[in-house]
Amino acid sequence: DSGVTQTPKHLITATGQRVTLRCSPRSGDLSVYWYQQSLDQGLQFLIQYYNGEERAKGNILERFSAQQFPDLHSELNLSSLELGDSALYFCASSSLIGRGPDTQYFGPGTRLTVL
Amino acid sequence: DQQVKQNSPSLSVQEGRISILNCDYTNSMFDYFLWYKKYPAEGPTFLISISSIKDKNEDGRFTVFLNKSAKHLSLHIVPSQPGDSAVYFCAAPQYGGSQGNLIFGKGTKLSVKP
Numbered sequence: 489d490s491g492v493t494q495t496p497k498h499l500i501t502a503t504g505q506r507v508t509l510r511c512s513p514r515s516g517d518l519s520v521y522w523y524q525q526s527l528d529q530g531l532q533f534l535i536q537y538y539n540g541e542e543r544a545k546g547n548i549l550e551r552f553s554a555q556q557f558p559d560l561h562s563e564l565n566l567s568s569l570e571l572g573d574s575a576l577y578f579c580a581s582s583s584l585i586g587r588g589p590d591t592q593y594f595g596p597g598t599r600l601t602v603l
Numbered sequence: 604d605q606q607v608k609q610n611s612p613s614l615s616v617q618e619g620r621i622s623i624l625n626c627d628y629t630n631s632m633f634d635y636f637l638w639y640k641k642y643p644a645e646g647p648t649f650l651i652s653i654s655s656i657k658d659k660n661e662d663g664r665f666t667v668f669l670n671k672s673a674k675h676l677s678l679h680i681v682p683s684q685p686g687d688s689a690v691y692f693c694a695a696p697q698y699g700g701s702q703g704n705l706i707f708g709k710g711t712k713l714s715v716k717p
Contacts, residue, residue: 490646490648492646494646521704521705523705523707529709530692530707530708530709530710531647531692531694531705531707532707533697533704533705533706536703536704544703544704546697546704578646578647580646582702584702587700587701587702588701589635589652589654589701589702590701590702590703591637591649591652592649592705593649594639594646594647594648595646596644596645596646597645597646
């Protein structure tokens, strides 16, 4: 158990809909990352938040957005869903203190199926 | 452009033998590398890392070797156990250093047969 929790575990929805994925980081971790894993791709970085502020952005579609709340949990919002958005979505957290090596700990993921 | 490449999608080894998983990278800025293990229906789990100031890092049965000139690293598992059967991902922080979002290879599925 990494200490990172994600809900829901599975989500089935229709094209055009909007969903929200939730992540609670490990206790004390200020940094949250979102990654997408689709069938033909490896894990792709979407976005990072650090202590409530957006820190880095990857290949995140404009239809997707995220935020990190004062209690440090994060939500990833996916809207106008398309079939190609079906994927596993992972959240990872890390402490990101100082300049030393920073290990990311991953949650169990949310499997999104868009029909 | 794939900056981290794992060219073997799968590997099968006998229990007790050595498993060698390979990873190549193209970006010279990368100077810290991580290996993650992933079981089905679970998130990736951190396994071992290596900094470019070293050419080897060992943790129990797991050893990672780094060849900077060849831009190649490998993960050795000795002896391999059936519980090691999983997908192994090689990763590196996208902008160099040892922090930040990770670039992952596509993974190698290891099967250890009893």
